[in-house]
Amino acid sequence: MAATPPAAAIPHEAAAPPTAGWVLHAEIAVVGAGPAGIAAASRAAEAGRDVVVLDAAPRPGGQIWRHRRREELPARARAWLERFDRSGARLIAGAQVVDAWTAADAWAAAGSRGAAPEGFRLVAEVDGERLEVAADRVILATGARELFLPFPGWTLPNVFGVGGAQALVKAGASFAGKRVVVAGSGPLLLAVGATLASQGARVAVVAEQASRAALARFGAALLLRSPGRIAQAARLRSALGGARYAVGCWVTRADGDDAVREVTLTDGRRSWTEPCDVLCTGYGLVPNTELAEMLGCGVDGGRVRVDEWQRTSVAGVYCAGEPTGIAGVDAALAEGEIAGAHAVATSGAAGTPGTAGAADDRRRLFRIRRREHGVARALERAFTLRAELRDLPRGDTILCRCEDVTRGMVDPAWSFRQAKLYTRIGMGPCQARVCGPACEFLFGWRGQTTRVPTAPAEVRTLAGESGGAGAEG
Amino acid sequence: MDTTHTEVEIEVDGRAFRVPADATVAAVLLDLGVGAFRRSVTGEPRLPLCGMGTCQECRVTIDGVAHRRACMTPVRAGMKVSTDG
Numbered sequence: 001m002a003a004t005p006p007a008a009a010i011p012h013e014a015a016a017p018p019t020a021g022w023v024l025h026a027e028i029a030v031v032g033a034g035p036a037g038i039a040a041a042s043r044a045a046e047a048g049r050d051v052v053v054l055d056a057a058p059r060p061g062g063q064i065w066r067h068r069r070r071e072e073l074p075a076r077a078r079a080w081l082e083r084f085d086r087s088g089a090r091l092i093a094g095a096q097v098v099d100a101w102t103a104a105d106a107w108a109a110a111g112s113r114g115a116a117p118e119g120f121r122l123v124a125e126v127d128g129e130r131l132e133v134a135a136d137r138v139i140l141a142t143g144a145r146e147l148f149l150p151f152p153g154w155t156l157p158n159v160f161g162v163g164g165a166q167a168l169v170k171a172g173a174s175f176a177g178k179r180v181v182v183a184g185s186g187p188l189l190l191a192v193g194a195t196l197a198s199q200g201a202r203v204a205v206v207a208e209q210a211s212r213a214a215l216a217r218f219g220a221a222l223l224l225r226s227p228g229r230i231a232q233a234a235r236l237r238s239a240l241g242g243a244r245y246a247v248g249c250w251v252t253r254a255d256g257d258d259a260v261r262e263v264t265l266t267d268g269r270r271s272w273t274e275p276c277d278v279l280c281t282g283y284g285l286v287p288n289t290e291l292a293e294m295l296g297c298g299v300d301g302g303r304v305r306v307d308e309w310q311r312t313s314v315a316g317v318y319c320a321g322e323p324t325g326i327a328g329v330d331a332a333l334a335e336g337e338i339a340g341a342h343a344v345a346t347s348g349a350a351g352t353p354g355t356a357g358a359a360d361d362r363r364r365l366f367r368i369r370r371r372e373h374g375v376a377r378a379l380e381r382a383f384t385l386r387a388e389l390r391d392l393p394r395g396d397t398i399l400c401r402c403e404d405v406t407r408g409m410v411d412p413a414w415s416f417r418q419a420k421l422y423t424r425i426g427m428g429p430c431q432a433r434v435c436g437p438a439c440e441f442l443f444g445w446r447g448q449t450t451r452v453p454t455a456p457a458e459v460r461t462l463a464g465e466s467g468g469a470g471a472e473g
Numbered sequence: 474m475d476t477t478h479t480e481v482e483i484e485v486d487g488r489a490f491r492v493p494a495d496a497t498v499a500a501v502l503l504d505l506g507v508g509a510f511r512r513s514v515t516g517e518p519r520l521p522l523c524g525m526g527t528c529q530e531c532r533v534t535i536d537g538v539a540h541r542r543a544c545m546t547p548v549r550a551g552m553k554v555s556t557d558g
Contacts, residue, residue: 056526058497058547063525068495094545096526128538145527157508157520167524171544172496173503258508258518401522401530404515429529429540434522456529456540 022132026052027347028340029122029135030089031097031291034062035329036321037141038084039336040343044139045087047344052133054095054124056455060084062143063163064329066170080333095124095131098453098461100138100294102314120295120316123461130461137316137343140292140304141336144285144322147437149184149385150399150407151392153254153263154281162282166192169199176200178277181263182243183207183251185383186284187233194239196280203243204274207265209250209283210383218382222375229375252392254279268388283385286437287323290450308366310339318343326380331372334365390442399442400435402428407442416445429456481550486558492548499524499531499543502556509558510543518558 030041033055045051053060061067065077073081084091100123104116122133146161153159160168162184169175180201182193185208193206208215222229237245252271253264262275289299298305298313303325310318318339321332341361393399395408405425413419416426416439425439426432431454432439439445453462479494485505492501499521502510509518510531521531524544531543534555543554 056545058545096545145525146523148522148528155513155517155519157518160521161523161528164522164524167544168500168503168521171524172493172500401513401519401528404513404517429532430527433527455526 024052024131024133026050026090026133026135028052028137028139028343029054029120029133030139030141031055031122032062032141032143032321033057033060033084033091033093034141034143034321034332035064035080036143036332036336036339037062037139038080039333040139040141040318040320040340041089041091041336042080042084042087043337043340044344045089047341049344049347051087051089052135053089053091054097054122054131054133055091055093056096058093060091060093063167066167068170068172072170092124092126092131095126096455096457097122097124097291098455098457099123100291102295102316103134105296118316125455125457125461128458128461130458137318137347138295139310139318139320139336139339139343140295140297140312140323141319141321141332141339142288142291142323144287144326145433146282147284147286147441148281148434149283149389149392149438149441150397150435151251151253152394152397153256153260155398155401156254156256157259158256158277159254159260159279159281162186162188162192162280163285164282165278165280166195169195174199175278178202179204179275180278180280181205181207181251181265181274181276182280183209183249183263183265184280184282184284185209185385186282187379187383188282188284190233190236190240190245192280193243194236197239197241197243201278203240204276205244205246205249205265206240207246207249207251208383209386209389210247211386212247214382214384215247218378222378250386250389251279251281283389284383285322285326286433287326289323290431290433290454292317292319292323293450294452294454308338309342310335311342325373325376327369327372327376331369331376334368334372338362338365338369385441393442399438400425400428400432402426402430402435405435410439416440416443419445431455481548481552483548483550483552483554485554486556494548494550496548497544498533498535498541498546498548498552498554501548502533502543502554507556507558510556512557 027050030037030053041053103119107116120138124131146163197203249267254260262273292304304319304323320335320339393407403424405423409423410419480491481494519530522528526545532540535541
């Protein structure tokens, strides 16, 4: 393979929008410092590559290893974070990536002639300032977000995501003494219920919408594939304290004046109310594919398409972890390592060839990835969302929390695009990250498009006017 | 550095509070019992939903800059936060 020209060779004119700010060069840019990004960056940096990692959070770890102090984390997380520290990869924390493009596309768009340049540009906002990164290879490890489904009262204060509550606790919030209902779907419900109970919250009920039969089939599948997880689930159950694990039950509405006071639950035949101070609700995870889409990577069924080396459909762009399909931390670590090692083998100056790793190492990683995706498929089947959840939003129930668009307002529309034109649904600052997946579940609407910036950003970040004195305010 | 018991002083809606130095603005505001981080376009009070930077519900004004995500921002000594609570 021909040596890739250094990133500095990307002609400035090709980079649209033009920048007056500074550009950071790296051989490999990694977006996301969760397990996949940490593993990818560590592997690449250990092999001598110049690696820059951009992450929006103040500290590395992603959602699963979010922490304030490292002592809080399990041993494996600490070990990976220490390995990441030692690897020489440069982490830029608090960097929200808002734009990305390939140098070749920008070159073509500018009508330039001759050989197109290689490499990529990423634009991030760090503390209100623009940071541009030029890199030969990009590894996307952008993780996942929660799936939220609307029901009457879900916008009330003290209705949090399930992972959302977990994240807030890890960031220092306390739910001690609060009466909490956890409802939705997926293995995260038990884990978060246990976290909150251990913190002193009174967890009244954990309601799982999946049926008992589906969960029993999943349990059988787990026994075959990953028996250790049965014990893990049992430990979580006992950690819930007095809370009831209500299988085949879901929340139909939340009520309260200035905040949630009670929720109504049902098993499909019988309904009852539970008083509570806090409702945690979430229905599983949604891959974050926006940045991959922006770079032109192929996405199938909401997942970034990758080959056995975690290469996307765009040469030089890799993707690892949840964006390629929700499969958890072990898959993310393995995929990150595979991507990092392969990016090493295909980048860098001539004369310093890298290695895609020893054969036994490769086999180990491939085996973990295969096993974890198998468990994930069983999980997906077990926690399939029931059709009744589609009937929960009423005419006056808000679907889009950014623009306060109700179900009644979008009712005449037959596509997300059309609903958008009529109602501004999905056009607020979250860019349909919440209502888009909800509408896909409710109405089967697909095709929410990604646009620049992928997250709200200062105009000067986008225009490339950073570095000026007194720019703040 | 052990930051277990370190606190910093910040100002929330004009009142001073001592808060854990290693928490985010969102965590601190929740513990202070702030009733609304922001008001929606139709005036509903909103609190954080996702806690991880996606939903934009936790936007507050920090040191004069509007629309900062409280869940992604660590507290800093002397920080001035204003909410719609």
